[in-house]
Amino acid sequence: MLSSTIGRLTGSDTLTLGVLGVGNIGMVHLKSARSMPGVEVRAVADALPENRARAERVGVPQTYDDYTTLLEREELDAAVIALPPFLHADAVERAAAAGVDVFVEKPLARSTEEADRMLDTAREAGIAVGVDHTLRYQPDMIGVKSEFEDGTVGHVPYASITRLNDGPLGRPPVENAPPSWPLDPDAAGGGSLLELGIHCFDVLEWLFGELEVQDASTDSTLDIPVEDAATVLLRAPETETSITLHCGSYQWEQLPEVNTRLRLEGITGTISNQDHLPQNFYAGAAKSALTNVMRRITGDEPDVFGPTFYLQAHYEALSAFCEAVREDERPPIDGEDGRRSLELAETAAELAAEKNTAGLEPVEVTR
Template sequence: MKLTVGIIGAGRIGQLHVDNLQLIPQIRVKSVSDVVTDHLGSWASSKKIDVLTTDYHDLLNDEEIDAVFICSPTTTHATIIKEAAAAGKHIFCEKPVSFSVEETEAALAEVEKAGVKLQVGFNRRFDPNFRKIRAIVQNGEIGQPHILRITSRDPQPPGIDYIKSSGGLFMDMTIHDFDMARYIMGSEVVEVSAYGAVLVDPAIGEAGDIDTAVISLKFANGALGVIDNSRRAAYGYDQRLEIFGDKGAAQAENNRATTVEVSTADHVAKEKPLYFFLERYTQAYIDEVTEFAFACLENGMVTCSGFDGLQAERIAKAAKKSLETGVPVRLQQEASPTVI
């Protein structure tokens, strides 16, 4: 049995998904669309892609295509989700689903009505380190969770043009950590307090955003969480997590090129963290598309649902409101729907 796939948006992440999908024998990547394709001809030919088009509707109208990957700008996601659902396609959508909770809710309603699958691209859920931490929490090895601490710092900030269209630090960067907080804790966030500053690049502040943040979370199970973010860590991509409970604690440290540590009379040294997300989460990107593909082929559950994407957006919105008002923001609790 084969799953025929189309890719909407052929930037860095779209091309990465093509590479990873082609590792799976049961997958055929038939078509790719992008608003500009002049530079993609030789690439598409090398990947044996049959159709290269500037109109993503060509993919939605193709009866052979079973599923689409939405890797286009965030402002297009909700519209394409609705159209793909109406066309009966299963959907993998990069985060966030949209910049508007209301738009996301409307898109998810169309997915539910159509009965297709939707997975949101929170790739960190598929990282082997974080998956092991989640399993440790779920099996009770550290007892009742008390404190979750997440550190997420990029090696360098993106360009200002990207900052202006990103939706802000909380929606663009911290949203991964909001999803990770729910995933690890197994409990919803009920209150958010956010603090932010511009310490990396004044131009980021001039663009209306922040580049440094500390966010405090309260969970429905009574536990607490702390997330710290920076757009620039001089030593590389800093991705660490700790969960502390009444019976112990578990930590996930940074991935490095090797585990070698050199000790001399002058210093103790080990290699810096892997440089950025493509290196750090290589296996996670492979695993997320593999699991989505088999959820479609075998009518299984997706690992990161549209509801998960919606909840992360709600937390991001609450964090922004807390930053703007200077007070904690409570979140209304929403029941998780049945996930297809």
């Protein structure tokens, strides 16, 4: 386990923050941080000039084309690591050398082995590691957990969770080529299991306690080098619940549709996250979506909290991390949690690979 964080707040109660990587999710974290009381975004780093320009437009005082330089030059309390997975380990190592706590975009690493090295480095430097597992902060998931813990439906023998989206390729017509790293197994660590499934593993253990992976299969509906579909059979010994998990990046997202569905089948009824969506969710989300379309047409930055409540969950996750750093406490979702979700995804991938390999072996036919 990580040791307690070391108080490093500079001069006042204001927490100084840097954002490493301001692409899609990095901009979400940047805008979230800029709207938080008691948080000052000092600088951002990104290799792409257009991303740095976007950050400057929202008021960031200093930008760098290299996160190493940012960590060397800026005096920070914490940094958001919103870089591709293959850069997470290096960024954590350099942040540790600078004594900077880190909030890492999921997945924490590309493998448990890499995660162990990262956490060892953080532990030796005395820095905190938080991980952006946001499903726990969505109001629908909070509602499911509350109802489950109240015993509303009694014992839950079976549960299912599905998380789908359109992955890195996007919904046609695609204006720009997708980034290459999400389709590179070495750079990303995998496909849907690490992009989508890892969120599901985290929220399921948050609900049911420690999980066991019993079986798994993966597939590619498209001709790409990573899996874009995965199905996993899990068991929660503490609650005696069998669980199926399916994740896939093969379905076009249609905002404001909710792309995560969780159902708990209890002996006296069913709990569904669909029953815990905010009031007027679809009407409000649709309005936000149209507003953001107009913002893009006029050249304005889209609202960080539209078009759905997903981005608000990112705000809550980062805010909780910043508060933990400020209070010298362990982050509510820390590096060990991130490593555990990675371990479950890795186990599922290994089981699926064994099945796929076995299916390719020649079969001896006897007469």
